[in-house]
Amino acid sequence: VGRRVLITGLDTFWGGRMALALESDPEFEMILGMATRDPSVALERTDFVHADQTYSIVSRIVRATRPDTIVHTFLVTDSTKVSGRALHEINVIGTMNMLAAAGQAGSPVRQVVVKSSTLVYGASSTDPAWFSEEATRAGRPSTRVERSLVEVEELVRDFAEDNPSTVVSLLRFANVLGTDIVTPISTNLSHPFCPSIAGFDPLLQFVEEDDVVRALEHVTRRRIPGIYNVAGSGKLPWSEIADLCGTRLLPLPPVSTAIAAAPLIRARLIEFPPEIRALLRFGRGVDTSRIASTGFEHRYTTAGAVDSFIRAVRLRRSVGRAPASYTYEHEVEQFFRRSPSAIRPVQS
Amino acid sequence: MAPTRTALQLEHRAALVPLPGIEQGMDRAPRLQDVDEWGRSERARKIARRLYSPIYKNWFRVTWEGLEKIPEKGGALLVCNHAAAIPSDAPVIMHGIEEELGRPVYGMADFFFRTVPWVGTLWSRTGGVPAHPDNALRLLHDQGQLALVFPEGTKGPSKTYKDKYQLRRFGRGGFVEIAMRAGVPVIPIVCIGAEESMPIVFRLPSIAKALGVPYMPVTANMLMLGPLGIVGYFPSKFKLRVLDPVTFDVPSGQERYSKSRIMDEAEGIRAHMQETIYEMLRERRSVWFG
Numbered sequence: 272v273g274r275r276v277l278i279t280g281l282d283t284f285w286g287g288r289m290a291l292a293l294e295s296d297p298e299f300e301m302i303l304g305m306a307t308r309d310p311s312v313a314l315e316r317t318d319f320v321h322a323d324q325t326y327s328i329v330s331r332i333v334r335a336t337r338p339d340t341i342v343h344t345f346l347v348t349d350s351t352k353v354s355g356r357a358l359h360e361i362n363v364i365g366t367m368n369m370l371a372a373a374g375q376a377g378s379p380v381r382q383v384v385v386k387s388s389t390l391v392y393g394a395s396s397t398d399p400a401w402f403s404e405e406a407t408r409a410g411r412p413s414t415r416v417e418r419s420l421v422e423v424e425e426l427v428r429d430f431a432e433d434n435p436s437t438v439v440s441l442l443r444f445a446n447v448l449g450t451d452i453v454t455p456i457s458t459n460l461s462h463p464f465c466p467s468i469a470g471f472d473p474l475l476q477f478v479e480e481d482d483v484v485r486a487l488e489h490v491t492r493r494r495i496p497g498i499y500n501v502a503g504s505g506k507l508p509w510s511e512i513a514d515l516c517g518t519r520l521l522p523l524p525p526v527s528t529a530i531a532a533a534p535l536i537r538a539r540l541i542e543f544p545p546e547i548r549a550l551l552r553f554g555r556g557v558d559t560s561r562i563a564s565t566g567f568e569h570r571y572t573t574a575g576a577v578d579s580f581i582r583a584v585r586l587r588r589s590v591g592r593a594p595a596s597y598t599y600e601h602e603v604e605q606f607f608r609r610s611p612s613a614i615r616p617v618q619s
Numbered sequence: 620m621a622p623t624r625t626a627l628q629l630e631h632r633a634a635l636v637p638l639p640g641i642e643q644g645m646d647r648a649p650r651l652q653d654v655d656e657w658g659r660s661e662r663a664r665k666i667a668r669r670l671y672s673p674i675y676k677n678w679f680r681v682t683w684e685g686l687e688k689i690p691e692k693g694g695a696l697l698v699c700n701h702a703a704a705i706p707s708d709a710p711v712i713m714h715g716i717e718e719e720l721g722r723p724v725y726g727m728a729d730f731f732f733r734t735v736p737w738v739g740t741l742w743s744r745t746g747g748v749p750a751h752p753d754n755a756l757r758l759l760h761d762q763g764q765l766a767l768v769f770p771e772g773t774k775g776p777s778k779t780y781k782d783k784y785q786l787r788r789f790g791r792g793g794f795v796e797i798a799m800r801a802g803v804p805v806i807p808i809v810c811i812g813a814e815e816s817m818p819i820v821f822r823l824p825s826i827a828k829a830l831g832v833p834y835m836p837v838t839a840n841m842l843m844l845g846p847l848g849i850v851g852y853f854p855s856k857f858k859l860r861v862l863d864p865v866t867f868d869v870p871s872g873q874e875r876y877s878k879s880r881i882m883d884e885a886e887g888i889r890a891h892m893q894e895t896i897y898e899m900l901r902e903r904r905s906v907w908f909g
Contacts, residue, residue, distance in 0.1 A: 396733040399753035400657060406753075470736020474658055511652040525736040553733060556656070575646035 273300025275379075276491070277338035279329075279369060280345025281319055282306035284452055285386055288484045289342055290317045293491075303336055305329065306345075309599035316615075318608065319599075330372040337379040342491060343369055346423060348388045350416045350544045351455055362419035363426070370430045373437065382438040382494050384487060385427050389445045389500065389557050390417050394473075394549040401558040404443075404498045414545040431496075440490040445502030445557060446550075448576045449480030450583035455542035460516040461584050466532065466541040466551065467509055469522035473554030474506035479571035479579050489567045499565070500557035503573040509551060515574075516581045525552075657725060657758070658743035664723070667745045668714060675714050678854050679707070679812065682909070685861035686719055694759035694803040695864065697724070697767040698794055699810055700786055700892060701775030703817040704836040707852055708810045712767055712859070713746055725758055727768045731833055752797055760801035760871070770794050770885070777834035780818040784811075784900060786893045792885035795867070799881070802871025804864035807888055809895045812857035815906045856909035860895060 276293060280286035281304025293299045294315050302317040304310065310319055322328055333341075347353055347361050366385070373380040392402045395409035412418040424441065431439040446456055459465035478501055486501045513520050521541065523531045532543045559569070571579060607613050654660045675681050689695065697716075699708060713724045727750040733739045748754050750768060758764045769775055770789035778787065798805045819836040827835035840848030865888060869876060903909060 396749070397730045397751075398749075399751040400748070401753065401757065403753070468736075470738075470740060472740045474654070474656070506656050507650070508652060508654050508658070511650065511654065514651050515649070570646070572646050572648060574648035574650055578646075578648040 273298055274340060275299075275301040275336065275338045276303070276340045276342060277333065277336065278302065278304045278317075278342045278344060279365070280306060280343075281310050281317070282308040283345055284311075284480075285344040285483065285487070286310075286342075287312035287314070288480070289344055289487055290314055292484050292488050301336065301338070303332070303338065305332065309601075311597060311599070313597045314604075316608065319604070329368050330375055333372040333375070333378065333380065339379055340382040340384065340491060341369060341373055341380055342384045342386075342487065344386045344487070346386055346388075346420065348390060348416055348420070348546075349454055350414065350546060351542055355415050358415055359419055362416075363422050366423045366426050370426055374430060374434050380437060382440065382491070383427075383430070384440045384491050385423070385442070386483075386487060387424055387427075387441055387443045388420055389443045389476075389502065389555060390546055391420050391424055391443060392555060392557065393417060394553045394555045396553055398553060398555065400474075401556045402500070403558045404500055404561055413549075416544075416546045438494045438496045440495055441498045442486055442490065442562075443498065443500050443557065444483055444486075445476045445478045445500070445555075447480055447483055448477045448580040450579055452480045455544050455547055457580060458542050460512065460518055460580070462541070463518060464521040464540065465513055465516075465518045466535070466543050467513070467520040467522050468525055468528055468548075468551050470525050471552045472508045472510045473551060474508055474556065475512065475550070475554050475573070476502045476506045476556045477573045477576040478502045478569070479576040482569050482571055482576075485570070486562065486567060489565070493565070495565050497561075499562040500559050501562055501567075501569075502557050502559055503569055503571050503576050504559065505573045506554065506556050507573055507577065509554075512577055515577050516584070654744065657746075657748050657754075658740075659723065659725065659746045659748075660744045661723075663741075663744040664717065664746060668717065671710060671714050672718075674852075675711060678852070679711060679816070679857040680854075680909075681711055681715055681857040681859065683715060683719070683859050683861070686716075688861045688864060689716060689720060689765070689806060690864075691720060691722065692763065694763040694801060695765055696755070696759055696794060696798045696801070696803055696805045697765060697808055698770050698805055698888065698892075699767065699808040700784075700813075700896065701769035701771045702778075702783070702810070702813040703776055703852070704819050704838045704840075705817060705850065706769070706776045706813065707816045707857075708813040709767065709769070711813075711857055712808060712810070715859070716765065722765060724765045724767050727755060727766055729773060729833065752793060755794075755797045756801050759797065759803045768794050770889075773833040777822065777836070778819070779821060780814075780839070783814040783818065784896050786889055786896070789885045789889045792881040795881045795884045795888070796876055799867045799869050799876050800871060800873060804866045805888060806864045807862040807892050807895075809860045809862065809892055809899065810857065811859070811896065811899045811903065812855040812906075812909075815855035816852040816857075855906050858899060858903070858909060860899060862891060862895060 278286050278290055293302050304317050304319045305322045347358050373383050393408040397409045412421050535541045536543050653662055709726050713726050716724045725746055725748045727748050730749045732742045758766045771787040774787035818839045821837050823835040844851050
């Protein structure tokens with residue numbers, strides 16, 4: 272029997288990418304996306320339902336469509352995009368509702384895949400050079416994003432304990448760089464100046480955006496349970512990354528860093544959200560031998576991810592910003608999926 | 620869906636590689652610096668060695684005994700006694716082994732270094748690694764490197780001059796456990812001369828607390844040389860002796876080892892080192908000339 276997948280956050284970068292990746296495989300008989308806005312990628316056969324941020328109707332959707340797998344990509348890891356309240360609603364309450372739906376009596380859900388982040392490890396002076404999945408963070412999370420993600424992981428852990436027959440896969444991704452994704456770090460690196468903290472040159476680790484999708488696909492396809500770090504091998508000093516990207520470091524003072532950064536953030540010269548402040552001081556690395564042991568191979572190293580990013584930036588600079596051409600049109604998409612006139616491949 | 624890189628692209632990328640001799644990842648992405656995953660840069664080390672060489676040769680006049688006991692390849696955990704307000708023993712050992720054996724030494728030290736701007740970065744680029752058990756295990760077992768630790772921790776350099784050459788407690792014996800888990804020998808090194816290079820007359824604990832530093836020393840160097848004494852060492856003669864490697868007859872890779880065994884081994888190594896210190900001090904005629 273084919274698999275039926277429910278993807279949360281279809282309108283987000285990762286939800287859309289994940290649906291695209293699964294569509295080409297007939298083994299996935301149903302792909303259903305939930306999102307608050309229209310999808311931003313052209314999807315052939317993925318079904319789509321509008322839902323509010325907290326998924327209050329997710330239980331109904333699960334009962335009605337009977338997915339065997341939920342891929343939870345709707346987790347915000349960038350605090351510059353949403354308000355603090357929305358962040359909590361999306362990450363914590365959203366996950367809670369999703370897990371409640373997956374764990375309801377008679378639930379058809381056999382696997383839950385959660386896209387978390389290495390932000391849960393934090394960044395501090397007492398960190399090991401490489402975090403293993405078992406490692407605990409040095410102190411209590413001090414930023415909103417980290418706090419909410421730690422809470423999300425606790426919910427997921429409880430769910431896994433209460434539902435031993437459900438495969439729970441939790442992937443922690445390092446900071447992402449790639450051809451399309453926009454993050455505070457990628458924005459900084461594509462500006463003429465990017466922030467650094469004077470006297471510190473931390474070693475950072477990145478994962479390329481294709482590897483993120485491939486890893487999600489990998490654990491979904493093979494129903495691999497457990498917690499896994501996903502990150503390109505190796506670490507690069509921030510100064511070298513800036514050099515590779517052709518941007519100049521703008522050193523902020525090591526004390527009162529946030530105060531000094533505030534006017535620059537306001538002037539939109541730099542992005543400097545709380546979750547990258549400690550990172551630009553102490554860096555972070557995660558050990559990826561566990562996901563490698565499941566047969567997953569990263570296509571990109573950290574240096575490769577930086578290279579992939581800067582090549583895309585160079586191309587955009589030369590030809591102008593690549594047009595984000597796709598606009599979701601509800602009637603058109605419904606026509607292709609529902610109309611008796613449209614000939615659809617027969618689902619086996 | 621995501622197109623894989625074509626051979627042509629890969630070739631093109633290889634042609635972009637600007638500097639020879641820099642480790643390339645599997646995707647052959649270009650790099651500009653030679654900083655490794657620990658933050659150590661061989662280029663930075665080379666500069667550091669060039670600058671440090673006159674101090675090593677002409678100021679401390681370092682001599683070694685038993686350097687051949689340090690293996691030319693494979694992991695080994697070097698342990699040494701620790702002294703002087705700003706420890707002078709770590710750079711001497713790292714410099715000496717790198718010059719003589721031509722292999723890198725990673726000096727493991729307190730996390731505190733990482734929090735100090737510039738100092739922390741410089742320390743990391745010249746081979747310093749935070750003393751975390753996971754770091755030590757990866758260096759020794761996975762990468763077969765030499766790691767240098769000071770089991771006394773900050774208790775060694777923070778002791779005042781009246782306690783000179785009296786080994787402090789060897790932590791909780793963690794270094795033995797790491798060596799057991801990594802399956803590498805412990806090679807004790809005894810260093811004579813560091814104690815007199817920057818002796819502490821007294822400490823200011825309240826100032827240390829206020830500044831958030833592990834200890835705040837007032838050294839003889841400061842009292843005699845003024846501000847220059849903050850970083851200026853006395854030219855004591857350095858003598859180092861490498862003791863026989865200690866191996867443990869236990870399987871590597873275990874999560875836990877017998878605590879009593881660990882404490883016994885650590886205490887055995889400590890006793891041997893303390894005895895050797897006394898032995899070398901008996902032979903020493905002068906602090907300045909050896």
